[in-house]
Amino acid sequence: MIEKSTPAPITHAADADLIGPDKSLLIVDDDTAFLRRLARAMEARGFAVEIAESVAEGIAKAKTRPPKHAVIDLRLGDGSGLDVIEAIRGRRDDTRMIVLTGYGNIATAVNAVKLGALDYLAKPADADDILAALIQRPGERVEPPENPMSADRVRWEHIQRVYEMCERNVSETARRLNMHRRTLQRILAKRAPK
Known part of the structure; x- marks a missing residue:
């Protein structure tokens, strides 16, 4: 059996050195409980x-x-939140930004990265995952996920990407995907598969 090497867990004492001299962090989230919990952890x-x-x-x-x-x-x-990313990027181009969402899809991840986000994490993300993403060095390889996306999830992501490309127009998306509009509406109404 091949052992997978995992990076040493980040300890709170060592975190300050990894963050750098400017320790300012803005957390924007409308889930108050999550926001306060994450703020305390960070x-x-x-x-x-x-x-x-x-x-x-x-x-x-x-x-x-x-x-x-x-x-x-x-x-x-x-x-x-993309509007907040644009506002930050307009004022400071060295900000290290992470996007969090419970409604992840590839299209929005691509948009976030194009606007300057470093990474895109699905909720619930814990403070250690967020910290690791914030302090990741440019060009550093991220470990591949232990549980890759299922085929259903890949399909859902593709549909979401086309839907975003069609500016959220259901009829146009259905036409491009060669599927019935009602079928597409049912798919869009469901949460993302795991």
């Missing part, structure tokens, strides 16, 4: 955390004090 790891519960609040904080690090939920009550 403070324990050495970050100077600011929180925002909406796109408007996130943009306002990004404009007044652009952070060195950011963790942004993609879907917020008042809009898209």
